[in-house]
Amino acid sequence: MRSKQTSAFVRVYRREWQRIAEKKTLYMLMLFLPLTIFILLAAIYQNRVVTDLPVAVWDQDNSDLSRMVIRSYASTRSIQINGYVHSLEEIKEQFRSGRIQGALYIPADFSKQIKRGKQARLVFYENASNLVIGNLLLKESQTISQTISAGLVMRQMRALGMSEAQAMDKTLPVRIESKSLYNPAYNYENFLVPGLLPMLLQLMIMVAGVLICSSEYTHNTIQELYRLADSGISAIFWGKSLPHLMVHSATVLGLLGILFPWFGIPFRGSLLAGFVLMELFVMASFFMAMALSTLFHDQFLATEIAVFFNTPAFIFSGYTFPVWAMPGLHQVYAQLMPFTHFLQGFIKLYQMGLSFKDVLPQAVVLVLFILISVVVILTALNYRSRHILLQTKTV
Incomplete structure (x- = not known):
């Protein structure tokens, strides 16, 4: 059988x-x-990660400080500065044509406001129609903004005679250490x-x-x-x-x-x-x-x-x-x-x-x-x- x-x-x-x-x-x-x-x-x-996203710059301030901000953005691996524009309409047109995925606007009074000890404003536009691109540019922009702000505050503190450690404590009273587990590079x-x-x-x-x-x-x-x-x-x-x-x-x-x-x-x-x-x-x-x-x-x-x-x-x-x-x-x-x-x-x-x-x-x-x-x-x-x-x- x-x-x-x-x-x-x-x-x-x-x-x-x-x-x-x-x-x-x-x-x-x-x-x-x-x-x-x-x-x-x-x-x-x-390629594992998205890099060199094209970003336009509209710099109305044209100061040493604004150029330092632009260099900070250009130094990241996610952003590539691909040109300068001179109006909001140019930014809109380049977004519509797909030539850029982000744009940095630096107002004319940017450096003056900082020198007066007042809050200065930067505007960063990102293409949020694509969640990957939008989130990546938002993350990079926030990181750069926080780094620049902390650096400026530390410079003011040092000018008042504080040591680097004291200035750091005043600048960042609460320090958050973010640990990305399992896929830290967002690969x-x-x-x-x-x-x-x-x-x-x-x-x-x-x-x-x-x-x-x-x-x-x-x-x-x-x-x-x-x-x-x-x-x-x-x-x-x-x-x-x-x-x-x-x-x-x-x-x-x-x-x-x-x-x-x-x-x-x-x-x-x-x-x-x-x-x-x-x-x-x-x-x-x-x-x-x-x-x-x-x-x-x-x-x-x-x-x-x-x-x-x-x-x-x-x-x-x-x-x-x-x-x-x-x-x-x-x-x-x-x-x-x-x-x-x-x-x-x-x-x-x-x-x-x-x-x-x-x-x-x-x-x-x-x-x-x-x-x-x-x-x-x-x-x-x-x-x-x-x-x-x-x-x-x-x-």
Whole structure:
């Protein structure tokens, strides 16, 4: 009996490999697209941080002090002074044309106000239509403003006869030391790429996975499959699953073992723990897709459902906007996606350097996704097996 089951499994297993090789859609989704898209995406962010943002200057003061302010802005790696303007209209026109992302305005009375001991005003315009650019320029401008203000106050204190230490204490009575953890350089490659790639992997796994059984129904080969398997549910389940899981596991190995080191993306935790968590994620995504494939026999409908389910995955993952800040219904929907739970655990491993025990809650949820999906698959396959057997007896 065991030998018969093994033989049925081998037949289905070989047939599935043949189907993968013959169906262009499958091997493109499983082999070529992941490799191509992963490399392209990682290459986009290889510069890691945004630098040399073009900034215009409108200096009405034209003093030594205003030139010192301009040099302070030009000395940062994020800002590049690309020219001078002479009116607000010129600033607006350059923003509209895309020639600048920021503009510094120094009023005519800037140095006079400081010499009188009064508060002087600087105006810095930033392009906030892009959050990355707007926040970066705002951060740089605030840092420069605080540094210049502290330097001017210290100069006044020193002129009154205070020592440098005394002047520093008066200037900064409360000193805040900001410690940026896990990604101190605000590196976009280290932040975005490890989140984007698994999301795209889930999309491709599920779009390929929904074709596993639905295409059998669409092309009227389902009875042939059951005959090859001797109507054995386990032979169909494992015979059709293992080839896909093997390919996706190889993709995971390539992602963690080749792509991350190649682009210099650090993995601070255990690579083995990362591989195990990602394997659970792959299995959860794959078996969910296979469950859809057994429930919806029209492959186009199954594909549409998979695409609809996966398209907002990155938005609902909490990576760009926290899940807890979303409306209640959206929070519930986010929990229905394996990617949401995987990403929470993956960040702990690759970015924070924690151990596998710290991601056990996320791993348990992924296992639940797997178990529920497998139960649905086996139930649907068993129902179809009885239906085919009934048809055969009727004939």
